[in-house]
Amino acid sequence: MRRRGAIRRGFLAGLGLFALAGGFSVWRQMEYVRNMRPYRPYLSISLFPGARQTEMVRTLSLGYDHMASVFLWLRTIQDFGGQFRDPFALRSLSSAFWGIVTLDPHFTEAYDFGGLVLGDEGGDLGRWLERVHPDGTHGGWPMLRTEAEAYASAEWMVEETLRLHEYGIEHDPDHYRSAYNAAYTCLMTLREPERAIPYAEVATLKSDCPDWVQGTIPYLRGRSGEFRVALSLWFSQLRDAIRNGDELGISIRTSKIAEDGVNAWNSRILTDAMNLWAAFHGGALPESVEQIGRDGFLAYSTEDILASIAAWREAHGTVDMPPGLTTLAREGFFPLDPAHPPERLRFFDFARYAEDVQTLIETATPFARITEQELGLEKYLTVENRLPDCPLNLHYLMSGNRTGIDRIALLGGIGYVIDRVDRQVRDTNRLFEDTARDLVAIVNRLREHRVASGAYPATIDELFSPGLAPLERGTGQPFAYDPATGIVRSVYFPQPELVIDPMEGVDPFLMGQPRPLDERPRPATASPEASRQS
């Protein structure tokens, strides 16, 4: 009896323990179900092609999703390596990439590699065109029948790439690369910068996005024709670069500001002209830009610019150059000659823009004042633009509240012009100094020659004859030489300060000439006091 009672008690205790443990487990399980992780791409993948099959693989992998994705990844690499020249094979790899990223949405490298394989390689139209044959097959290879099919195939591959990247943006949200690669595909493969912009903007929002990706947005804006937006972005980035002391960033942004500034200005001129043309012709649009010019609606012609610059110079007289500035530099400073190469003609618009600065001041939107130091353009201040009322003077442009996007464009363009001119000035000044050094060396050698032989050589080349001490040719430029007077001049730099007379400052006696009697040196005579002491 006691035994049965003990068994019953044991059973009840076990039952109670089971109810406790089992009930707790079920309760915990319910909690887990309630807080089930919503991170898996189960429901949304049905939107994508081939998703049902990959979802089946995911289900069958029984929790070893990563392992299955790694196997598929290795297999895909091998397949791509084996038949990457075959566009049909690349097309079939699409489902493999979908499989990998469905199994493991954080497989960032799969998005990268997928973009390369599907977009760059598979989206190559040339490859698809090579596989066009009216019979459908050729030499045992499957072929497309028409070129239209080739275009459609290439386009499908690129669109598939973008779908893959969009999936990556959604399901691998911590990485910038899917978004950046999508922007890259839009720009480089589709040549559609407008379409790339939203992707690039998404990329820059990611925490792992490197700084240089920021630069792609204004670049894409510029490529899309939104020059003013691009300029404001470049300008903002330029300020950041200046604050961070990023010399390379400053250099890149400045040149980009110049490029987009030129484009913005040209675009504005053309738009104004086109609007004028359209208004005059009852809303119709011109056939071409040339037609606008032909009909006289382009107000800003090169001739106008040159004329206005000439007028400005006439009003202000000759610019007083610093003494160190050479003739060549002076010429380089005004690259406003129609004979210059066409790529430099674009600066003319900016010069003209600078002429019209008064209008700019009147129309520009007031903006926060920015100092030169912030702009980082101080280093471009040089020579002529230091003059107080010169249109190229940055002080002139920046005083008052004359800021705004137009002004930024102007500054960028002018900064670029000045930068180029600065380089010319620096190079020319260096050449000037080298020339002066060469001239001194040549004149010294001429003097030696005169002392040794009593006459100047017939040509400068005699100074370089064998047997004489070597004389470096220096810059290798031509010199004008007068054998009668021994005066040698630089052809490039005819400035008087570079013309040295060999006789100047030299004792004529040393040069073989008799010395005047009153100038002959006399022996020192002793004073009477000194004689007495001795």
Next chain:
Amino acid sequence: MSKVLAIAQNTFKEAIRNRVMYVILVFAIFIILSGIVVKDLTIAAHSQVIRTIGLAAISAVSIALALLLGIGLVYTELDKRTIYTIVSKPIDRWQFLLGKYLGLLLTLYLIVAVMTAVFLTESWLLNRQIQDYHFNAAMLRCIKAIGLGCLELAVIVAFALLFSSFSSPVLSGFMTLMVWIAGRLNEDIERFAEKLVTDMSGTPETAQSFLGGLQFILGSESGGAGDALKYLFAKVAVLVFPNFEIFNGRDEAIHFDTLNEIHLQMIVVNGWDAVIYAVPYTVAVLLVAMALFGRRNFR
């Protein structure tokens, strides 16, 4: 307790004499070391590939061994009739079963420890070439994932013991496998139940409530008794079968270094939470096993 430990010790000695176990262990080590070759086959994500293969191999092989060794635990004793000599001694049946359970678990944990040592050594050696900046943290996460896998093993062995306590090895092997699959697909089954409701224009909130979802299906024009039964079955399965996703630390170990803090928290498994889940669940399953085994007639 000494009786339980004696049985456990005996089970452990018996298990390590099993040659099949060594074959599988060598196979597992071979898979783990295949990372050396696979590293050269991949063009990127080297660390990720090595970690993935190593963790998957340890998990899959340990579960396979749990199935193979667990299902034959009781049957072997019955088949060889050694059970008679044991039950004739002053030892309760539950003590016998618990000893068997602990002995097998000890054996499996020893195998896991060997595989982990191989995996860590391989990773350390390969990291000298790959130079993974997050190597130490990655290895800690991997150890955590393996630890969670050990909890999963505890639950599976309990189930294997439960089924082997009243059925043949083939049947108990099949049933344990089914439980493991149901456990791995636990969240998918729940989504299936949710989908039944949402397909009938119901809200996910309705689907989450057990009775609410059932009422919705029965009240819906497109729903019928068949759908209600499927829903009921799915919901019961979700609650009764273990959720092995709770022990999945591999997501975290593989991707922890590439995700930001917010998204990482979504995949991180709380180790203590998993322990709190695994222990009572295992106890419950073992109690059922003991109850069934206690009433079993050995004749």
